[in-house]
Amino acid sequence: MSMNIIPVIDVKSFHQSPTTEQKLSVAKSIRHACETYGFFRIINHDVPHDLINNITTESFRFFHLSSDEKLKFAARRWNPQSSNEYRGYFPAYVNGKEGSDISNPHMSLTHQLVQQNIPFHELNQWPTEQLLGKQWKITITQYWDATWRLAMSIMQAIALAFGLDENYFDQLIDDTMKGGAGTLSALRLNFYPLRDDSMPVLMGDDGQSLSCETHCDNVILTILYQHQVGGLQVQLDEPKRWLNVDVVPYTFVVNTGRCLERLTNGLLKAINHRVTLLDEERLSIPFFLGACHTTPIVALPTSISIENPPKYEPIEYGPYIMKAIQQFKEYRRNDSDKDVIYASSSIPSHCLVHLRQPSISQHVLRIEHSIDNEKLCKHKCSTDHLCSISTYNRRDHRYHLFRHSLSSHPVRTFADCREKVSLSHIEQKARVSIVHCNYDSLPWQRVIRSPSIIFQSYTLIGISYLPCQAHCKKYP
Numbered sequence: 001m002s003m004n005i006i007p008v009i010d011v012k013s014f015h016q017s018p019t020t021e022q023k024l025s026v027a028k029s030i031r032h033a034c035e036t037y038g039f040f041r042i043i044n045h046d047v048p049h050d051l052i053n054n055i056t057t058e059s060f061r062f063f064h065l066s067s068d069e070k071l072k073f074a075a076r077r078w079n080p081q082s083s084n085e086y087r088g089y090f091p092a093y094v095n096g097k098e099g100s101d102i103s104n105p106h107m108s109l110t111h112q113l114v115q116q117n118i119p120f121h122e123l124n125q126w127p128t129e130q131l132l133g134k135q136w137k138i139t140i141t142q143y144w145d146a147t148w149r150l151a152m153s154i155m156q157a158i159a160l161a162f163g164l165d166e167n168y169f170d171q172l173i174d175d176t177m178k179g180g181a182g183t184l185s186a187l188r189l190n191f192y193p194l195r196d197d198s199m200p201v202l203m204g205d206d207g208q209s210l211s212c213e214t215h216c217d218n219v220i221l222t223i224l225y226q227h228q229v230g231g232l233q234v235q236l237d238e239p240k241r242w243l244n245v246d247v248v249p250y251t252f253v254v255n256t257g258r259c260l261e262r263l264t265n266g267l268l269k270a271i272n273h274r275v276t277l278l279d280e281e282r283l284s285i286p287f288f289l290g291a292c293h294t295t296p297i298v299a300l301p302t303s304i305s306i307e308n309p310p311k312y313e314p315i316e317y318g319p320y321i322m323k324a325i326q327q328f329k330e331y332r333r334n335d336s337d338k339d340v341i342y343a344s345s346s347i348p349s350h351c352l353v354h355l356r357q358p359s360i361s362q363h364v365l366r367i368e369h370s371i372d373n374e375k376l377c378k379h380k381c382s383t384d385h386l387c388s389i390s391t392y393n394r395r396d397h398r399y400h401l402f403r404h405s406l407s408s409h410p411v412r413t414f415a416d417c418r419e420k421v422s423l424s425h426i427e428q429k430a431r432v433s434i435v436h437c438n439y440d441s442l443p444w445q446r447v448i449r450s451p452s453i454i455f456q457s458y459t460l461i462g463i464s465y466l467p468c469q470a471h472c473k474k475y476p
């Protein structure tokens with residue numbers, strides 16, 4: 001469905017010394033759009049078209065480098081030499097798209113949080129001039145500055161819309177004036193290459209193939225630029241449906257993040273969005289406006305009323321984001337996830353897609369699912385093929401580990417399975433089959449049936465293999 005209901009907000013007055021009345025009128029429209037939909041399109045902003053052209057050109061130049069070159073700018077998970085845990089490049093085989101996360105280019109080198117390498121207070125590793133020329137860093141910095149200014153004017157409007165001083169959010173978002181390390185906002189370049197078999201298969205709740213999984217941004221707000229190729233969809237409530245957000249050249253789509261939802265006690269909604277799978281390359285550039293590490297995310301006094309009593313516990317921005325982003329595979333960093341080999345995130349039908357070649361004696365199988373509808377979830381294992389090792393609970397999902405029961409079985413890789421295997425073709429005797437799936441995509445419910453495992457869960461998050469050393473020691 002096309003997106004002609006998306007509210008369009010003209011922000012021309014932002015950069016033309018607006019009168020109080022003009023400011024309040026824009027503020028009201030933004031509040032209404034975020035209360036009703038959680039997103040809107042802005043036109044007549046002052047980010048120069050040339051700058052937008054430049055950043056798209058520079059982004060393509062980066063993503064068209066060889067994989068080896070790009071990995072030099074990756075975070076430590078993919079580049080052990082990197083000093084960054086989070087910021088930097090991430091490859092597409094992890095979660096379907098590649099990207100580069102860029103920190104505030106003005107971050108102080110000497111601030112203690114930066115020196116201590118507190119997560120996200122990480123300096124950008126800029127591509128060398130030799131590789132991409134001088135202009136790369138200049139363009140990225142100019143674009144950062146322009147979208148930062150735009151984001152701050154939107155926040156001023158939101159403050160006004162809640163009856164507060166227009167500068168209410170300034171120091172919460174950037175504490176450098178108070179001697180802090182500054183904002184944890186990030187600019188991200190997202191590149192969606194043509195799909196190949198190294199990338200996971202992602203699927204929406206309606207069976208739609210995706211190149212960016214369904215998610216909600218955790219930050220305060222996002223200013224997104226879609227370059228030429230659409231694919232972005234947002235989810236509307238009542239009735240729940242997905243709507244295309246078309247490309248309108250040189251405009252931005254803004255969406256509310258979970259922190260703004262919390263700051264406004266749920267009045268401004270953070271919404272689910274996703275990107276459909278395309279048969280062409282695609283570039284998108286979100287600017288994620290965040291706060292500072294210790295910024296309290298507490299409901300604005302004017303968002304609380306008898307009709308809208310406090311809904312959320314106060315939290316601190318840094319630790320909250322740190323936890324929340326673990327929902328994204330490209331951000332997972334804890335030990336058990338370090339060398340995960342991801343198989344498909346969703347299972348199309350009768351098959352598992354083996355990305356690499358895990359061996360049954362060196363890997364354990366992990367099945368993750370949401371716990372939204374716990375009642376529906378049950379699992380059963382047959383001692384024939386798999387034994388359950390353990391179940392772990394994460395904040396909003398659960399995962400189960402299994403290992404092959406044939407501990408004496410010689411090391412055997414799943415290479416035998418080729419890339420896409422209908423599991424019924426797997427040789428019974430060799431017992432390399434780990435799980436035989438029948439996968440039905442029912443609205444809001446997925447069912448995997450197998451002789452070994454039965455899963456019914458609200459949403460299947462992923463199937464992956466972990467190196468088993470740690471787990472196998474416990475279960476020889």
Ligand SMILES: O=C(O)CCC(=O)C(=O)O
Binds near residue numbers: 224231
């Ligand atoms: O690529 C897009 O259009 C959306 C990307 C997105 O939602 C994200 O990176 O958070």
Ligand SMILES: [Fe+2]
Binds near residue numbers: 215216222273
């Ligand atoms: Fe997003």
